[in-house]
Amino acid sequence: MDPRSGYHSGGQPGLEVVNQPDLEVAGQEHLRYGQPLPEARGGESMYSGMETTLPKYSGHPGHYVSAASDPSYAPLPPGELESPQKGGRKRLLWIVGAAIAVVVILAAVLGGVLGSRAANSSSGDEAAPSQTGGGGSGGGSGNSGQNQPGDTASNTTTPPQLIRPGSGLSVTGWRKPDGDVEAYLFYQDPQDGLRYSKCDTGRRTSTNDSACWESPVSFNSFANAGTHLTATTLLYGDEYQPQIQLFYAGYKTRLLGININEGEKPSVREDTVNHLNIYTILDSSMTAYWPWTIYQDSTGALHHVRNQLDGRFGPQEEKWDNNKLNTTALTASRLAIVPMVPDFSRIAVKGGYAVFYQDSDEKLAVAVTDLDSPELAKDYVLSWPTTTLPSITLPKRAPIAAFSVARPSDLLKTVDTFVLYLDANADINVLYADGYSTKWKTAQPDALKGADADTDITCLTMATSNYNAAKTTVPLEPPSSDVRCFFQRGGQVIEVKLQDAKTAKWVVVGSVPIP
Structure with missing residues (x-):
């Protein structure tokens, strides 16, 4: 003034x-x-x-x-x-x-x-989460914006205005007590602001799956332009039912987080991970499945940040571990985490997750941490035939996404895992391991072809919990039509679903209605 x-x-x-x-x-x-x-x-x-x-x-x-x-x-x-x-x-x-x-x-x-x-x-790189909802007017720059009409599916081929081409994408979600799924899809707008669109599957109709999507919501974040995004869902007791956590890069590549809890006022708040002052490699990918978050440091080594838990596997908000892993990836490799078991009590400890990445030879690789640890559960069973993947060379820093589902009727409590990656022709391929084969298999579904060359890819792995509001456990779900992945084609965000896990058949649902 x-x-x-x-x-x-x-x-x-x-x-x-x-x-x-x-x-x-x-x-x-x-x-x-x-x-x-x-x-x-x-x-x-x-x-x-x-x-x-x-x-x-x-x-x-x-x-x-x-x-x-x-x-x-x-x-x-x-x-x-x-x-x-x-x-x-x-x-x-x-x-x-x-x-x-x-x-x-x-x-x-x-x-x-x-x-x-x-x-x-x-x-200035700490999040100042101020949510913009309803008919609020948006600022002209930075990380604020305005909700726009978008409650129904869009059939237009006009590129949306509220998401930047090649935006980072991340989806997370949970199954509500009423049986519907609530999913949050995060992305970045052309002014570098962060937004999310929420889908409640109870809003779907018999003729329009995309009718579940509500209007985009923006919030202040101080995010870097072009930041990668990773979101995860915390389910625990009445207080975290659920709490959505988003991680991204701020000023000078600082790892920042916000959480969204609609049971709190305000519903969007700065996450306590910001107090750790973690700095990543330039353009580091991030990937999270609570309580784990993975990033890459300036030497190329991967780290996991773990929210410390209490005796019931509940969160201790101010307590985090930040450990360097014995895994080095290609500089600025994309990362994708999956749970290795259905039960949260085992996901949250040694051997509980795997991370897919691109190695220094530009090949797709995977690491499952602590398989040689004396603290690994004695009855631990590896879900896959091997951790050595087929030789798949990717374009440098090609997007990678992955998800796991519980293997149906499996007394050993293992998981099926699907990995999606972009090839040099801008087609998305699938690598997967399931209970029907003794080796990794590949597929190139028609529904996943013709993506934008700069697209990101994200897939939904349902949230798990050791103690939810009903005081019960929430294990990882088996395959269902609610398993969705997202990528950009023609600037629009395309939603696809796994129709048949055994044959890796995918179908296009439609485009997410982002104005």
């Missing part, structure tokens, strides 16, 4: 600034973690999470405390007009009030300047 817009030196003759020894600018005040942040509602304007009038500055970009909510703020009492003596006191109070107003305006200007600079500094 220009100071002259709030103060004109020539407008009031005789007006002078009176120094107030007890008055100072409150700066560098940080919001406590978990404190509700400014939330956009219908009709409010947004500009990168900042308000236009900033009476008090907080050290986090986009975090502001309004005067009305500041306990130190109190308006001056009104002047009295009963006598000349009191009139003199009124003039004095008026002068004091004007001086305070000038100082407050100057503090607002200072806060605005510092805030804009901080957005590009190392302190």
Whole structure:
């Protein structure tokens, strides 16, 4: 704000600034973690999470405390007009009030300047999650935006405007107590803001599977342009029923996270993983299945970040492990994680997951951690015939996605795994291991051909839990028509489903209605 817009030196003759020894600018005040942040509602304007009038500055970009909510703020009492003596006191109070107003305006200007600079500094890469919903208006830049109509499937071939070409994609979801599936699909818009579209399968019709999709929702994130995305679902008790967690890269490749819990207000919050100050390799892929998140460091080595758990396998929000794995991938290789067993109590410990990646020879590879650990369960059974994959050479940094489903009627509690990858012809291929064969098999379904050359790929692995709101376990599901994958074709996000797991037959469902 220009100071002259709030103060004109020539407008009031005789007006002078009176120094107030007890008055100072409150700066560098940080919001406590978990404190509700400014939330956009219908009709409010947004500009990168900042308000236009900033009476008090907080050290986090986009975090502001309004005067009305500041306990130190109190308006001056009104002047009295009963006598000349009191009139003199009124003039004095008026002068004091004007001086305070000038100082407050100057503090607002200072806060605005510092805030804009901080957005590009190392302190400016923390998420300031402010969700935009309903008819809220969107800002012109940064990570804010506006919901648009899109509750029904779109049959148009016009490229959507709210997703960038080649956007990172990530989907996660869970089966609700009523039997329907709720899925969240995350992507990035052309202004670098992050958005999600939510599908509730109860909204599907007999003629339109895509009718489940609701209007896109945007939220503040401070994400890097072109960041990779990975989302996962935390199911535990009543509090996390569910909690969606999204990880991505912020300023200087810092690993950032937000969580979405519609049982909380505000529903979008900064994740505690931000406190770890983890920095990845430039353009690092990320992949997550709670409690695990995988990323690549500057040496090419993979790391897993694990949310520490309590005795019931519930989350300890402020406690994380960050361990380097004995696996080195091609620089900026794409990554894809899958659970190796159906039960969460085993997914969350050694041998519980596998990660697919591209090795230094540009071949598709996989690592299952801790198979040689003395802490591995004595009755652990490898779900696949081997961890040595067929020789498949990929284009450098080709997108990879994967999902697992519980192997039906298997007393050994193993899983079937499907890996999707893009070849040099922009066709998506499938590598899979199931209980019907003693080796890995490949397929190139027609439904997966003709993807955009810069597409990402993401697939849904259903959430699991050791203790849900009903106080029961939620194991990994067997194959069903709710298993979906997504990629871009002609700029649109195409939704496909696995129709027959035994033959790896896929069919196109339609396009996600992103305006």
